[in-house]
Each structure stands twice: as structure tokens, then as C-alpha cells.
Amino acid sequence: MNNKHLSELKQQYVAKGAPHMIQAFADTAENAEIWDVEGNRYIDFAGGIGVLNLGHRHPKVVEAIKAQLDKVMHTSAAVMPYAPYVHLCKRLCDAVPITGDTRAVLVNSGAEAVENAVKIARAATGRSAVIAFDGSFHGRTMMTLALTGKVLPYKHDFGPMPGDVFRAPYPNPTHGVSDEQSLAAIEKLFKTDVPAHRVAAIIIEPVQGEGGFYQASPAFMQSLRALCDEHGIVLIADEVQSGFARTGKLFAIEHTDVEPDLITTAKSLADGMPLAAVVGKADMMDASGPGSLGGTYGGNPLSCAAAIAVMDAIEEEDILGRSQRMGEALAERFHTWQARFSHVDHSRNVGAMAAFELVDEHGAPCAVKTKALTQKAAENGLILLSCGFYSNTIRVLVPLTATDDVLHEGLDIIERCLEEL
Template identity: 60%
Template sequence: MNNNELNELKKRYVANGAASADGHFAERAENAELWDADGKRFIDFAGGIGVLNIGHRHPKVVEAVKAQLDKVMHTCQTVMPYEGYVKVAEKLSHITPVRGHAKVMLANSGAEALENAVKIARAATGRSGVVCFAGGYHGRTFMTMAMNGKVAPYRTDFGPMPGQVYRAPYPVESIGVSEEDALRGLKMTFKTDANPKDTAAIVIEPVLGEGGFHAASPSFMKALREICDEHGILLIVDEVQSGFGRTGKMFAIEHTGVEPDIMTMAKSMADGMPISAVVGTDSVMDASGGNSLGGTYTGSPVSCAAVLAVLEVFEEENILEKSQALGEKLGERFQQLERSFDCVRNSRHLGAMAAFDLVDGQGEPNTELAGKLCKTARERGLILLSCGIYGNTIRFLMPVTISDDVLNEGMDLIESMLREMSGQS
């Protein structure tokens, strides 16, 4: 079927809230390129929103998935477990920098991992309060919607959110929130809303995802660790978007030297297969009773096979080094854009987790320009995403395995569009 035919089916049968606004339908993909149902080629700078750090259809992952399909597709691991689940747990426990010996539970999505992390923290502490941060994003289930630090479109239309979720400011210098401001705000939250002795966890993205790709400094993360230790609060680090090599290390928290009590991960851990994980200190992870964690599809045998293949690819192909190198290339191109265009500001990257902001003539967030750039890019064969509290951030999540030729082709297109939009053509 072609794009027009598929769009007609979408309009008739797919709920508006779940339907993509894009009229192109993916037909095939390889590494950092996609082709739609009409045969049009796209350069992919989105990576399925950070899911494809080692590229579309990495051959080793495809091979592992096909091999698993010839063995077992599903048993429900609580009915009859299988090797893949325990091997993934073993691998993750070794590479995840939580305190002490780590144990693991597998789930299906990032949101489900966060839901379970909160459940585990509540069981381990006997407390119920959760403190999150402005600009944070943790998912679309009810608990994670309450935890999100952005209202639209994630909480609009859905009524009251779960209680005992509190908010503190995230340090973002470019919007006027210093590290001191953020710590002062957290302490005020503890004074006015969330009693520390009733707080189970502080949940934070070490690099804001939807909030604009702003990294928390090592000193801020260390201050959070000290606050948690002082009050017996668990520190939960959400690495769903920043994990698995995006920042040049396996996990972004490794840039800070801080060891959390619990970490959540998903997205690029299986190169497109649905799976997530909660990894934490063994005493914390074992706090809830038997059969209190899990689900019908959690830790699917096929997805577990993909995870194990991904981890092999990281070792064999030096993915972390490639992420660091890609970040340097993006940083250099961003600096060129800032020198050439007054509308480009605040370029930043931690490894290949990279972004810049678009502003108007007064230096204020230019949401309209960001939307126009992403729309025009799609029309010209480049998949580009915006994000940020004001929607004016252009974020880059292309596979770290992207070739230099494809990378430069996409960046050249962005430069030419900015030139047109700023009247410099």
C-alpha cells in the first residue's frame, strides 16, 4: 500500500490521540536511513526517539531475534522462566553503577520501568512521597504522567493525577535556574509540600530528555545523593533516553561519579525491541513480596535476545567511542551554526546527546521556528525532532553508527534551511 492509502486507513481506524501527524509510512530501514511506502528516502536524526543508538536493524540484533523465534517466543517468565531473562539480569547487574550488588527486574517500556521503580522504593522505605523535577519526562501511564514536569500534551484531558508527587526545579542556566536555585527550590519543596520523612524517592533524569537535553552537573547530583542519604530517601535515576551509549558512556550518571539506589532503562537497550529494566541495590529490589513485580510480557524471550546482542555490539564495535566522536562532530557543526545564525543559541552535547535552541530577535524561545524547521526537514527527507520546556530546542538522536556522509548530508540540509528561514539565501 502507498502513503495515501495508508493515510485513509489511519484516519478511519486509528484514534486521534494515537495517530501520527506525519503522512509518511515507514517501509524499510537500515542504520540511519528510512524509506517510506512511496519509496522516498529519509535521513533519520530521531532514531525512534533515542531507541536506535546502534542503528536500524543492526545485523547482529536481527540475527539474534530470528534465532530466538525458532526456540521460544513466550512462556511468561513467572510461569516458566528462560535463560535470556537471567542472562540479561546478570549482564545489567554488572554494568549498572548502582550501590552495592545489583538485582534486576525486566518490564516492557520506560514508563513501566518507572512505575515499578516507584513501587519498589515505596516497599523498601515504607514511605509514599515522590519528588521529581520541572521539565522531566517519565512516561504516559498515570503515575508517570503525575511525575512529568510538563503538562501538554501528556496530562491534558486525563483528569486528576495520582497524589503525593511533588516537584522541584531542575538546574538549567540558560533559562535562569542555577544549581543553587534548584537546590534551594528542592529544600523549599521539603519545607512546604513533601515531608522528607514521608518521601520514598527523588527521581531525576541525569540529562533532561523532553525537557531540552540539559545535563545535571556532577556537583548537583552529588548534592542530591547527600540529601537522600541524610533523610533516608532513595535516589532513582531515569536513564531511559540517556542510557546505552547516548552520552559517550553506557549511562549518563557515570559522568557524575554518583551511585543511585535504583536506575531505570529502556529504549536503546534492545535496538527497537520492546523491553525495559529496573536495576537497583539488592536489598532495595528484594523489599517487596513474592510475585509482586512482573507482568505477562515482561522480559520477552525475543527482546532478551536482542538485549544480549546489543551488549555484544557495544563491545565489538566500540560504540561508546563512536558516541563520543559523533558528539564532537555535532559540537563543531553547532558552533558553526551559532556563528552563522543569530537564531541558534545554547548549543550543547554530552557525547552524542546533543541539541541547540532557536530564539527570536530578542533572544526569546522561538517555538514557531523550531516547528517550521522540523516540518520543512521532513518534507525534504530529514527526520528531526524538537523538545524543551518551550518547544524551541532541536534535539539530535541519530544512530551513533551513522556514516559521516549521511551525517554531513543531514547537517548541510539543516544549515540550508536555516539560511532560507533567516533570509540569508
């Protein structure tokens, strides 16, 4: 079996709407490295799109999954519950930056978590409208597509979106949107499109993921919290990509001293196993009736065991400290490139959630150079992702457990590729 043969099979049998970026097929992986079916080595700066903060096959996670595999694989928590589900919910409730009684529900994916957060907010408030932000990404289901603030490639072909979703500009001074302008736009929505008393929730990524790794300032988040309190609106922090140590905190919103009402999390929660959660204030989480939340596979025993091991590893291996130190190393390298290359600009990081942009000779966003860089990187054995409202941002989601040697080897590859642009 080789890459060419597998690619031919994929072309024949896999839907064209599910392409792959790397023209190779993974066979084995360890920490921040992957080997394809032909034995070629890749350094992984994508981490399964932010799923592998603890790296491929972290020993504690693998051990926990194997131990659970010898006990029970599935009953459905809605039919016959099991200890890992309950223990994980307790760990999550203890970990989130929300005071008072909290509850959690486990589902399969980030999109499911966001869908359920919206359901919970609507049940808790008796309202229906939701406000999201430009450049946001909340998932690929119909409700989460309606919330997502970018058409291509996510929404382009799928017709009318669910209603009662409204959008404000994300506070992004780099692209000309101040905190005050974003807040004013929400106030304008209340006057022109939806009265505040009909808004169930405002959902925001404290650090945007697909939108370009832009951080909402603490001042903005505090003002947004005050606005929600004034109007009885639920504040949902979407931490699907920014959570679980990527920013140097367990949750990115901890950088802002703001308490959300609900938090959605997924991706690195279970380090490669399918799992997501909504965690929030108990009165809101309990607002809907029995059977209204959950699903057949939500909180699968193997995924729960993996997530508990992830939380143990984060505490025992100083992963938050590693994230902060990795972020410093990335920021230092990015600043060097920004000074050296005219086409590198707007480098930024929150812990190890780090990015920079590629621009043209006029300083405008350049998606062409960005695509060329990711392709050159792949040709040189580095898996690298782009993102951003203008598709010109290079983001780094290397496992936080990557060795210094592997991290700098990957950065060296980027530097050589930048020299060729």
C-alpha cells in the same frame, strides 16, 4: 499501497490522540536510513525517539532475534523462566554504576520501569511521596504523568493525577535556575509541602530527554546524593532516553561520579524491541513480596536476545567511542550555526546527546521556528525531532552507527533549512 491511502486509513481507524509527525509510512530501514512505501528515502535523526542507538536492523540484533525465534517466543517469565531473561539481568547488574549486590527486573516500556521503580522505593522505605523535576518526562501512564513536569501535550486532558508527587525546578542555568536554587527548592518542599521523612524517592533524568537535553551538573548530582543519604531517600536515575551509549557512557550518570540506588532503562536497551528494566541495590529490589513485580510480557525472550546482542555490540564495536566522536562532530557544526544564524542559540551536547535552540529576534524561545524547521527537514528527506520545556529545542538522536557521510548529509539538510527560516 501509497502514503495517501494509508493516511486515509489511519484517519479513519486510529485514535486522533495518536498522530504522526512524518506524512509518510515506513516500509524498509537500514542503519540510519528509512524508505517509505513509495520508495522515498529519509535520513533518520530521530532513531525511533532514542530507541535505535545501534541503528535500524543492526546485524547482531537481527541475528539474535532470528535465533531465539527458532527456540521459544513466549512462556511468561513469571510462569516458566528462560535463559535470556537471567543472562540479561546478570549483564545489566554487572554494567550499572552501582556497587555491591544488585538485582534487576524486566518490563515492557520506560513508563513501566518508572512505575516499578516508584513501587520498589515505596516498599523499601515504607514511605509514599516522590519528588520529580520541572521539564521532566517519565511516561504516559497515570503515575508517570504525575511525575512528568510538562502539561502539553501529555497531561492536558486527563484529569486529576495521583497524589503524593511533588516537583522542584530542574537545575538549568540557561533558563535561570542555578544548582543552589534547585536544591533550595527541595529543602523548601520539606518545610512547606512534604516532610523529608515521608519522601520515598527523588527521581531525576541526569540529562533531560523531552525536557530539552539539559544536563544536571556533577556538583548538583553529588549534592542530591548527599541530600538523599541524609534523609534516607532513594535516588532514582531515569536513564530511559540517556542510557545505552547515547552520551558516550553506557549511562549518563557515569559523567557525575554519583551512584544512584535505582536505574530505569528502556528505549535503546533492545534496539527497537519492547523492553525495559529496573536495576538497583539488592536490598531495595528485594523489598516487595513474590509476584509484586513483573508482567505477562516483561522480558520477552526475543527482546532479551536483542538486548544481549546490543550489549555485545556496544562492547565489540566501540560504540561509546563512536558516541563521543559523533558528539564532537555535532558540537562543532552546532557552534558554526550559532555563530552564523541569529536564531540559533544554546547549543549543547553530552556525547551524541546533542541539541540546540531556536530563538526569536529578542533571544526568546521560538516554538514557531522550531516547528517550521522540523517540517522543512521532513520535506527534504530528514526526520528531525523537537523537544524542550518551551518546545523550541532541536534534538539529534541519529543512530550512533550512522556513517560519516549520512551524518553530514543530514546536517547539511538542517543547514539549508536554517537558511530558509
